[in-house]
Amino acid sequence: MAAPWIADNGDGTYRNPILYADWSDPDAVRVGDDFYMTASSFHRVPGLPVLHSRDLVTWSVIGHALPRLEPVEEFRTPQWGCGVWAPALRHHDGLFWIVYPDPDRGIFVVTATDPAGPWSRPWLLKGGRGLIDPCPLWDDDGSAYLVHGWAKSRAGINNKLTAHRMSPDATELLDEGRVVVDGDALPGYRTLEGPKWYRRDGWYWIFAPAGGVATGWQSVFRSRHVFGPYEDRIVLAQGDTDVNGPHQGAWVTTSKGEDWFLHFQERGPFGRIVHLQPMRWGAEGWPEIGAAGKPVPGHAKPAVADAGPGTARTAEISDLQWTWSANPELGWATPLPGGGFRMACVPGGDDLRALPNVLGRRLPADRFRATVTLGLTGASAGARAGFTVLGATYAWIGVVRTVDGDRLVHRVADEGAAEVDAAPATPVDTPVTLGVDVHPDGTCRFRAGDEPVGPPFPATGGRWVGATLGIFATGDGGTADFSDPRVTA
Missing domain, CATH: 2.115.10.20 (Glycosyl hydrolase domain; family 43)
Structure with missing residues (x-):
């Protein structure tokens, strides 16, 4: 790829x-x-x-x-x-x-x-x-x-x-x-x-x-x-x-x-x-x-001794690129054998900027597509998990579990403001493939499968940092399984 x-x-x-x-x-x-x-x-x-x-x-x-x-x-x-x-x-x-x-x-x-x-x-x-x-x-x-x-x-x-x-x-x-x-x-x-x-x-x-x-x-x-x-x-x-x-x-x-x-x-x-x-x-x-x-x-390129391994013209993908938004608790995320993470649905508020258990990585280029597959297991009503571009403003796409089943949601938040729906919630079966296309002007377009969801979202950095490409899960028990992000040009 x-x-x-x-x-x-x-x-x-x-x-x-x-x-x-x-x-x-x-x-x-x-x-x-x-x-x-x-x-x-x-x-x-x-x-x-x-x-x-x-x-x-x-x-x-x-x-x-x-x-x-x-x-x-x-x-x-x-x-x-x-x-x-x-x-x-x-x-x-x-x-x-x-x-x-x-x-x-x-x-x-x-x-x-x-x-x-x-x-x-x-x-x-x-x-x-x-x-x-x-x-x-x-x-x-x-x-x-x-x-x-x-x-x-x-x-x-x-x-x-x-x-x-x-x-x-x-x-x-x-x-x-x-x-x-x-x-x-x-x-x-x-x-x-x-x-x-x-x-x-x-x-x-x-x-x-x-x-x-x-x-x-x-x-x-x-x-x-x-x-x-x-x-x-x-x-x-x-x-x-x-x-x-x-x-x-x-x-x-x-x-x-x-x-x-x-x-x-x-x-x-x-x-x-x-x-x-x-x-x-x-x-x-x-x-x-x-x-x-x-x-x-x-x-x-610089004149160096034998460049050796590690300098191939490939993208560097590593678990070491992942960071939390704050000091984590044990059990928030467990690596899956085939790649990706199982994240615990732990109690949290509705503002991702204040959520410590967002697992994120830096945006890797000025133009790319990132996709993940998400499934909820054992979660009760009110649990939610998703894929986000997080900064002073943010947007996310993901799944909310309700008493009537899972719903695909897409929400955005302006700086200092609460989340609002950017698209109508729709029934969805999990696992579901979620994605985002990022463009050189910082505009993001979220996707469910191959279908765009909601209007373009202008990403912003946080305080002294760029925006974060992140995953999260909240709720009173249960887990969310995320595949490793597939990031392509």
């Missing part, structure tokens, strides 16, 4: 985006000939996804660093826009380190010897509200540092980068910190955030975006001294391309010595999709990204 999006063109070139899905705020490292990436996960559980690649173009999910969001009790209901914001991934002293922020609690650290896990329990490095986008730096002399940004919604300030001395084991900060880059002092700068800290050729480099998610750009700052002063240069911006707000990501160098930059682009209901840009060091010693500082639509 045709995959909905393949970045590898099969001829030694690739097209952007390399990941047409909501892998927000990506950070990446190379260890040997392998590349690893993590991304913001916000309220999704498990959190802190870890992806692997051998060529920087084709990626697969290999695990998550956070099995549950903590504090566990506070994340038993969906906390849209909270949870895990932009993390940093590093490899140091034989360990993989992820330093991540919870904007309501502080900056945390997890480590692992194997990026697929298990990972340590998170520990708090710096407590406080509004601390975001942390990145550690281990220097050549064994000293360590941390830089982070600020969220105005929590801290009352932003547009500044603050740095600390840090213990080499990342268990404590050794000073009160100081502002190393003040965006308010730079003409035209706003919402400076997302710093990534590096050392190269006697310079300290901070790669940091500014200008906001949808309209921003990528800047680079450099200094001969770790705490500055830093000089700045804009190295990537939209220009006359159709890639809005290209920024916030990771500089990586291949084992062959090539430099590349991963970043995201905001695409509404599709979330923050990931692009790969060539990068080189110019005559003045500054990095040059893309084509004359503008994003490229495609390029020759």
